[in-house]
Amino acid sequence: MTSVSSAAQSKRRNLIYILIALFSLCGLADAIYLTIEHITGQSVRCTIIAGCSEVLSSPYAVVAGYPLASIGALAYFSVFSLAILALFGYRIAGQLLPLLAIAMCLVSLWLIYLQAFVIHAFCQFCLISAAVTFVLTGLAIVLWRMK
């Protein structure tokens, strides 16, 4: 009975790792797009959809000389890597995953605060990234509670 429930839990955990990997790929695609837009200046240009030019041309869009979006891309790639490693039984990866997801969630909350109260503009791609991070954090918390 115990082994059956343990197997079921393991299956559920693997499913969550797969979901995390898939969502982090969505976040990675979004962050790569934003990085390239930032580097080439396409999003810095004003468009009919308001927000991204204001957000990406703000001083908060660059950290230590690197576009913030590129750091986001690195974070999503790390989440993906950890989820894949955890799926294949690397326990340390499974333990690091929730920590990274929560850190990303906190950064996303800070960025939403900046957009709402400091820059006074929302960038839709940044909001997509925040939404992905919140989903990842939710899944990571479910994982944490399963342990």
Added chain:
Amino acid sequence: MAATFLVRLRQPSLQLWYETNADHMKRILPFIIILLVLGVAVGSAYYLKRSATDVHPVTNTNGVAPTTAPITASTGSVPGAEPAHTLGPTNAPVHLEEFGDFECPPCGLLHPILIQMHGEFGDRLQITFREFPLVPAHQHAIAAASAAEAAGLQGKFWEMHDLLYENQKNWHETFDVRPIFEGYAKQIGIDVERFKQDINSEAVAQRIFQDGKRGHSLNVKGTPTVFMNGREIPFESLPAEKLRVLINAELSGSK
């Protein structure tokens, strides 16, 4: 699951290979997946960057790219408002055509660069400004474009253009911009009463509409978008030092 897979393996050599390498494969497979994703990510980033930085030739309605001939009313399918607001002589070898929005911060940053280029290249450069107010992104974009065009009806387009860009930060978060723009009208010495009427006139609305139509026909998606002799300049080439190089290259090519 692995056992079922093993049973399905009919060929003894494959089965032997799997038995020998299954553990090894399981250990390296996640790294292979991670490297594959890394490769795809880097590849797509490279592709996106390349496609974003290509210089896009303007095509007319027949899909034919124009030559390096100066921008004329025939470049693109729609001529835009006539007469266009230009700086510099019509026969200048290099023509820059800017589609701008007075409320757009990057357009405000481009403004001193274009003024600088105008000063540096003099008669060898003609600059045309086209209205491309981004609605609904910028709440005062139409009002600002109308103010510039209304001043233009009294022959002071560029004076109002300069004031709007130079003071962009002062008015773009203001609720009611009319008194500010009327103040600018007074500052540049035009008839303020006529300016107030012209701002809402059909003539002004038509000019903005015609420029917008030209922008759409040239596939302008945002501002600032600048064309040099009919070819779109990538946004990243708009800083002064890069733009200067492009103009010089165009000048040496036109000799």
